[in-house]
Amino acid sequence: MTTVKANKKGSTSKPRHKVAASPKRRGLNAIDVNVSNKLIDEGGLFLLKTGVLIGIGYFIYYKFVNRFQSLSQNSSYPAANISDGEAETRANAIFGSMSTFGNSVTNVADNLQGLNYNAFVKVYNAFGKRPGYVTSGDLNLVEWLNDQFDETQMNALRFLVPGLF
């Protein structure tokens, strides 16, 4: 107990004594305020610039990472059994089957039925990225289907176009 007290006393009294006794130190304090004000200004500007740069960087990164990457057709499989226009129509119809309340799985199924691999690629590319459920952001076709339907409904859709998603 006694040693701790002694230590405490010593450590608190020592620097106070030193600062009070040094006139140099007191003189510097006035300059210190100006310098520190300048530093704060510069520091704030620096932080602002850094923040803006990081923000722009993150925005570009986000846009890049979340861009739509189209699938390419696999030419070793049979050619697509629908045209580009039909793919566009089907993509629109799939997206249109979503209403304010819920989504019609049978409507989506009608538009996915009978697609072969390359035809599905066409529909996927025509779909691009479209908004899903309110909080989900923009999704590609496969993400969108997973977003809209439960596992049983997904199973039913996989039954129509097996081996794709």
Next chain:
Amino acid sequence: MTPKNLKYLKIGTAVLAVFGLGYYIFKQDNSGNGIDPTGNGTTPPGPVTNGFNAYNVATQLYDEMKSAGYASFLNSHEADNIFSILKNVNAQQFDKVVTAFGQLPYNETLGSQVNVNPFSDLPRKGLVIWMKTELGPDSISILRNKYPNHF
């Protein structure tokens, strides 16, 4: 032929050989003869022509549906399993599954093979009636997309 010419000839041959080999290694298959994983849009279709056995599929469907209750009632995984079983079965193959299933005793009211009347046998029903009884309207609509001749 000077030794220098011989050297050039050797290098030329080696370069040609490398290019020739590269061509065969990296050649793209554009034939369109590959087996489409969806089994759609080609005749004779199907990724599952190999290993497809109509009797096995019919048995799996029977095992899935024979227990009490419907897909929407008591058996929550029944619809999932039926779609999984039929995933790689195309329309032509489904014809064979229907034939292989034949007509089996079925209680349409209970969705099972329980016979409540001891004085008469259960009526025999085909696969499509079994499935129409077991599955809900949405599932039937999706089955109709793939097997329009049956549903």
